[in-house]
Every structure is written in C-alpha cells, then in structure tokens.
Amino acid sequence: xxxxxxxxxxxxxxxxxxxxxxxxxxxxxxxxxxxxxxxxxxxxxxxxxxxxxxxxxxxxxxxxxxxxxxxxxxxxxxxxxxxxxxxxxxxxxxxxxxxxxxxxxxxxxxxxxxxxxxxxxxxxxxxxxxxxxxxxxxxxxxxxxxxxxxxxxxxxxxxxxxxxxxxxxxxxxxxxxxxxxxxxxxxxxxxxxxxxxxxxxxxxxxxxxxxxxxxxxxxxxxxxxxxxxxxxxxxxxxxxxxxxxxxxxxxxxxxxxxxxxxxxxxxxxxxxxxxxxxxxxxxxxxxxxxxxxxxxxxxxxxxxxxxxxxxxxxxxxxxxxxxxxxxxxxxxxxxxxxxxxxxxxxxxxxxxxxxxxxxxxxxxxxxxxxxxxx
Numbered sequence: 001x002x003x004x005x006x007x008x009x010x011x012x013x014x015x016x017x018x019x020x021x022x023x024x025x026x027x028x029x030x031x032x033x034x035x036x037x038x039x040x041x042x043x044x045x046x047x048x049x050x051x052x053x054x055x056x057x058x059x060x061x062x063x064x065x066x067x068x069x070x071x072x073x074x075x076x077x078x079x080x081x082x083x084x085x086x087x088x089x090x091x092x093x094x095x096x097x098x099x100x101x102x103x104x105x106x107x108x109x110x111x112x113x114x115x116x117x118x119x120x121x122x123x124x125x126x127x128x129x130x131x132x133x134x135x136x137x138x139x140x141x142x143x144x145x146x147x148x149x150x151x152x153x154x155x156x157x158x159x160x161x162x163x164x165x166x167x168x169x170x171x172x173x174x175x176x177x178x179x180x181x182x183x184x185x186x187x188x189x190x191x192x193x194x195x196x197x198x199x200x201x202x203x204x205x206x207x208x209x210x211x212x213x214x215x216x217x218x219x220x221x222x223x224x225x226x227x228x229x230x231x232x233x234x235x236x237x238x239x240x241x242x243x244x245x246x247x248x249x250x251x252x253x254x255x256x257x258x259x260x261x262x263x264x265x266x267x268x269x270x271x272x273x274x275x276x277x278x279x280x281x282x283x284x285x286x287x288x289x290x291x292x293x294x295x296x297x298x299x300x301x302x303x304x305x306x307x308x309x310x311x312x313x314x315x316x317x318x319x320x321x322x323x324x325x326x327x328x329x330x331x332x333x334x335x336x337x338x339x340x341x342x343x344x345x346x347x348x349x350x351x352x353x354x355x356x357x358x359x360x361x362x363x364x365x366x367x368x369x370x371x372x373x374x
Contacts, residue, residue, distance in 0.1 A: 036164045041208025041217050042074050042172060050077045051207055052085050054230030056223030056280065059132040059302040061104045064111055064174075065094040066221035067203040068259070069120065071172040072148060074207060075262045078171065084267060088148065092126040092139050101134045108176070108203065109249050112153040112257065119147030119264055124271065124364025129352075130280050130303040131369065140365060146268045151261025155254045158241055163216070164209055166258045172219075173206040176255040177240040188228045190215045192235040201245065204232070206256075271320035271364040273357035277313060278305035278370050287311050304350070304369040313342040313353065315366070320357035328352055348372050 042050045052073040057066045069088040076086050097114040099106025114120075125143035129135075156166040156173060166173055181196025190213050208217035210233075218232040234240065243255030278284055283292045286309035295302050317323055323340040325333040328351055333342045344353075354367045 036161070036168070038211040039209065040164065040168060041210070042078065043207060043217065045078075048083070050074050050083070051219060052077070052087070054219065054224050055090075055221050056130075057090070057128075057221040058130065058223065058280070060101060060128075060130060061132075062090055062094045062099070062106070062128070063203040063221055064106050064108050065090040065097075065099070067174045067205045068108075068111055068115065069093060070205040070219050070221070071174055071259055072115075072120070072150070072262060074205075075171040075259065076148065076266045079262060080266060082267070086148075086267065087123040087272070088120050089123045089126040089128070089139070091128040091137070092143070093120045095137050096139075101132060107246075107249065108174070108257065109246055112150075112259070115148075115150045115259070116152065119149035121146040121148075122268055122270060122364070124273065124357075124366075127366045129367045129369055132302055140363065142362070146265050146270065148262060148264040148266060150259045151263070153257055153259050155243075155250075155252055156256040156258050158243065158254045158256055160209075160236060163206065163256060166256075167206065167208065170258040170260050171262075174203060174257045174259070175206055175241050176243065176245050177202050177204065178242050179240060183240075186227050186232065188233075190233045190235050192238045193240075201242075268362070269319070270362040271357035271359055272316075272318040273320065273323070273355055273364050273366050274316045275313070275353070275355055275366045275368050276316055278307060278311065278368065280305060280368070282306075283308075284311050285309065300371055301350070301369055304371055306371045306373055308373045311344050313344050313355075315340050315355055315357075317357050320359050320364075322358045324356045324358070326354040326356065329354070346372050348374050 055066060057063055069090050073086045073088055077083055093111055094106045097106050097111040121139060121143040125146055126139040156162050163173065178198050178201050180193045181199045182194050184199065205219045206216050207219050210217065213233060214236050215233040218234050220227060220230055220232050222230065224230040241255050243253040246253040280303040281292050281295060283290050283306045292306060313325060315323065317340050321336060323335045324331055325342045327346060350369065350371055352367065352369050354365060357364050
C-alpha cells in the first residue's frame with residue numbers, strides 16, 4: 001500500500017512539474033508575441049507576394065465587401081502556399097448579405113456572419129457590373145458549390161501591438177475609417193491628414209506594417225490610378241480608424257476585424273474570364289482607348305464605358321473551350337477558338353454585354369454596361 005501511495009505521489013509531483021513547464025512555455029510564447037519584427041507584410045513573406053491584384057469598386061459603395069474579399073483572397077493563397085490570384089465575388093457578398101446601394105453599405109457584421117454561414121463564391125458566379133444603383137440580381141446556378149467560408153471573426157484592439165500581432169496570427173485585417181478630403185488626392189508616401197474636412201467613411205484592408213516608416217501597409221479598392229498603384233501607406237498616428245459605425249450592433253466594436261479559419265472550395269476548377277475591352281471609366285473612339293473626362297455627365301451611368309464607332313470586344317479566358325457573347329441578354333456571337341474576341345456593331349444607347357465561358361463541367365460570367373454613342 002505504501003508503495004502505491006509513493007508511486008501516486010511521484011506521479012502527482014511529476015505531473016505538476018510537467019504542467020508547470022507547459023504553463024511556463026505558454027507564458028513565454030505569449031511574451032514572445034510582444035517581441036514583434038520591425039516590419040511584416042503579406043506582400044513579401046520570404047520573397048513571396050501573397051496579395052492579389054488591386055480592384056476598383058467604383059462607382060458603387062461596396063467597400064465592406066471589397067475589403068473582406070481582399071483579406072480572404074490573401075488568406076487563401078497564404079494557406080495553400082500557391083499564387084493563383086483567386087478572385088471572389090464582392091457583388092455576391094454585398095447583396096446576399098443584405099447590402100443595398102440606397103443604404104450605401106452592407107453591415108460589416110452581417111457580411112462577416114454570412115461568410116461563416118454561407119460563404120462567398122468566385123467572381124465568375126456574380127461579376128460586379130459596377131452599377132451605382134440597386135438592381136435585380138442572382139448568382140450563377142451552382143454557386144453554392146464554389147464558396148469560401150470562415151470559421152470565425154472578431155475585433156482587434158486598436159493598439160499597434162494588437163494590430164501587428166493579429167496580422168501575423170490571423171492574416172490581413174479589415175478596418176473602418178473616416179477620411180478627409182486630402183485622402184482622395186493621395187498619390188504616395190506615408191499618409192496623414194493635412195487639409196480638408198471629413199469627407200466620408202470607408203473600409204480597407206491592412207496587409208502589413210513598417211516601423212521604419214511608422215505606417216500600416218493598406219490595400220484599397222479604388223483602382224491602380226489612386227495612391228501607390230492602388231496601395232496606401234497609412235501613418236500609425238493618422239487617426240483614421242474608427243469603431244463607431246458598429247457600436248449600435250456590437251458595443252465591443254473597435255473598427256478592426258480579423259477573419260479566421262478560411263476553408264471551402266479555395267481553388268475551384270472553373271473557367272476564368274475577364275472583359276479587357278471595354279473597361280469602366282474609359283472612352284473608345286473607333287477602338288482607341290482614353291480615360292473618360294466627364295464622368296458625372298447626368299445622362300450616363302458614371303462607370304459605364306462610352307463607345308464611338310465600332311469596337312472589338314477583347315477578353316482573357318482560362319480553362320474554357322467555348323465563349324458566348326450576349327448583347328442585352330441575346331446570344332449574339334459564339335467563339336470556340338482563341339483568341340476569343342468579337343467585333344461589336346450595335347445601335348446607339350445603353351447596352352449590357354455579358355460574356356460566358358464554359359468547359360465540360362462549369363461556366364463563369366463577366367459583365368459590363370456600356371454606352372454606344374454612335
């Protein structure tokens with residue numbers, strides 16, 4: 001009996017010792033997290049850029065969906081350690097999570113919860129038509145099998161250490177900001193407010209930081225003509241981050257959101273298609289492209305390209321063997337050999353071009369509205 005008791009005592013002491021070591025290791029790991037590197041960015045981890053190309057949400061107020069999808073796309077590449085430029089459907093996330101253009105936003109919390117419950121499919125299921133108004137919408141049949149989801153999300157404390165730690169532990173962060181008029185004219189360098197009144201609110205994605213320049217590295221959704229080819233260096237002390245927008249929905253809101261546990265159909269075997277000509281905010285004079293000057297002309301949709309004369313519709317296509325061109329919903333041309341293109345001739349007025357790419361198993365879409373002037 002004494003031997004048994006002695007053995008039990010030894011086991012208890014040994015277990016306590018092991019537990020003590022374990023707890024000590026956890027404390028050390030926790031303490032090590034405050035010993036952060038002086039710089040970190042998903043644009044360069046061991047020489048690999050895990051970010052995806054800059055997009056342009058204009059002229060629609062869809063920044064919440066664009067910021068969330070930007071974070072997810074980077075997480076997808078970082079998790080798989082593959083650079084394949086996933087392209088998620090911001091329009092699907094915006095509308096299906098309850099957003100409207102009349103309201104001017106989709107609730108960020110609703111959108112994050114939608115990512116947990118339902119997920120977001122690739123862009124080919126619901127391409128963004130860049131319309132600044134509400135319209136009838138539906139995603140391509142079968143989109144439910146092409147979704148990416150998250151397991152959870154949460155708020156990050158608005159401190160340098162907390163933000164840096166969350167970036168490294170969880171991935172890119174979505175943040176709410178108010179901005180001043182001078183922000184609209186940012187062209188490069190480390191931004192902090194210099195002039196102008198508050199001009200509105202916006203959401204963007206933090207992908208890294210740099211202590212040498214005292215700034216966050218931020219991906220915006222204003223196209224490559226804004227900022228540093230679409231990117232922003234935001235001063236630590238710029239004072240733009242705000243959690244006020246969602247205090248009524250969640251009193252713990254800090255305005256900085258992390259996403260965690262990305263999973264699902266991260267790289268679906270589907271066609272990829274992108275209309276290259278015409279592009280939003282461009283004018284075409286007998287096929288020659290230039291930037292649209294009078295974007296706010298009252299008779300035209302702001303982002304829709306304007307076409308004078310005939311034009312060749314040019315698309316990039318991957319993983320497809322058939323491309324169909326629809327003009328105002330009518331199948332107008334079919335091409336089964338690359339390069340996939342169509343010499344468009346149509347009447348004056350507003351038109352919608354939809355391009356469908358197909359292979360033996362799946363279909364993907366792209367869409368754009370345009371004005372044919374004459």
